[in-house]
Amino acid sequence: MLDRVLGLVSLVPFAIGSMAAPAAAPSSVDFEFQDPAIVESSGLVVQGGLFLTTNDSGDGGRVFVVDGTGRTVGTTSWEPEPEDVEALAPAEPGFVWVGDIGDNSAARESVTVLRVPYGRTAQEVEPASYTLVYPDHAHDAETLLAHPRTGQLFVVSKNVFGGTVYAAPRTLSESEPNRLREVADQVKGVATDGSFFPDGRHYVLRDYVDATVYTFPGHEPIDSFRLPAQRQGEGIAVDERDAVHVSTEGQFTQVRSVQLPPKLQAAMQPERPEQPATTPPSEVEGAQADEPVWPWLLLGAVGAGFVLLILRKLTRHGAAS
Template sequence: MRSVIVLGALLVAAFVIGTAVSPGSQVPDDVLRFQDPRIVESSGLVVDGDLFVTTNDSGDTGRIFAVDGEGRTVGVTTWTDAPEDVEALAPAAPGEVWVGDIGDNAAARDAITVARVPVGAGDRTVEPATYDLVYPDGPHDAEALLAHPSTGRLYVVSKVVFGGTVYAAPRRMDPERPNRLTEVGPVGGIVTDGTFMPDGRHLVLRTYDRAVVYSFPDLEAVAEMRLPKQRQGEGIAVDADGELYVSSEGVRAPLLRLTPPDDVRDVLAGVVPEAQPSASQAPTPSTGASSSSSDSPAGDRPPEAPRQEAKPDVMSWLAGFGVLGLIVVVLLLALRRPR
């Protein structure tokens, strides 16, 4: 029994040490705290001009909150249809957001729903246009809804422990019938929200403690950063300048602006490292309108930009396992019985 306890302790130590010494941390800037006591489970998040738009997690009525830079709610939009499990927001147009009623913990819904809802200063009740979406491979739980900044096309990311999937909605959705999603590709697990960056070449998916930058549309992980500790982080958004913001569940929860580490900023800015291989990795010119006219997700591809590859943090993990080796020796000596 004692050996099992020791083994468990070693595994935990390896994880904690490897995480603690790995780089990629960012410095948060506390922008505001939600002052409205009705905002108790901030899940989705969108930056709309100088306003922050958020919505509560499942269990609330159909409503979204427009919050100013001081954390005060300046407008609430409600709609008549009671949502089943609202989990996400995505930008639609200035003064409008997409609301993702996409949660499905039991993976039992025949269809999920998105609605295009106006938002801004002042309270209003609306009857928004709604669209049903159907997965090509059966129901999934999801908490991330993204809108491509150039085409406006919607993407849903499933929330799965060992790896989710990005699905694309049709370019033109029909409000009268189910709209079939198309599988784009795999991503990491436990995705609680996501956003496209303004360049359209990258998207950022967050979990409860990390954010991963993916190139688009090939969905290659190119950078990663640890997020600040939050009660239950389920919101991430980007403004027009490329600044990232994250929110969390909880009453008077803070909204944080991120300052990513240099390597992540370089990836998002398209900075090429000095040591670049040959011209075989040079950017490929865009093929023009022929690709953009396709209904495939690749049709959302903007002109290529140089890409910095994410590199595994080998030295940090070696250092972690070095410390772990010392722990092993100490534990073995402590457990050794005298003869």
């Protein structure tokens, strides 16, 4: 109940702001979830053409594997039951990170991430579990990021006045708590999910209304774009082809592909080094402009004629003597 109340309260400023907000970015329907057990899709990952999601708090430990038609083709479940699963992040092929990081009352001494296998099958597993501890105090969070090249995990806190990005150690310990480190603050406040782009130089955070793209590792906002209207949007994922997908809570809800604004796409392109300008020889300092060739040809012809004339006279004088 507290989760619902806080969710509704946090929606108030977005509802007011949306009255004057620009139109949503163009989007199209990927599919609708067909599984009646998917009732509160709270995280989203897209890998190898498969869509992975998990229910919000209240469900057991479970990941759904969904194909491009919306049909559930596999599930992975585990014990013990998590406290508040809120997010997913991609791991290596065949695995996904599950973020048991929700904490509406900001009272948990630690949170947990699990490395869960998945596939086109129903399976029960004992996933590797890692304890994370914040450097200051407890935070509510619904966003787990995994860098596509290093695999490092990041947790983004959920706060109306601005979120904070916390980095986990690059190598996690199963036996000891892993202390998080603050690396950026004042990112999107009520962040409900996020995802890195494949280039590893950008990531996106969403709330219930729009999404913002940030640089990495600078964590500077580039631009925001409006998301399609959803019941309670809590999922966003970027696939291997840079396509952005969003999901929402509710039974039989849609997963949609969202087109980034062209201006934002252009801003995300890598900067190309400027090519040095080539200067014409006539403009190089100390160089002389090209001179016409015909005077030299004329002078050569006159000289050759003079030499022939001298030789002819010498030849005649020799013959006379």
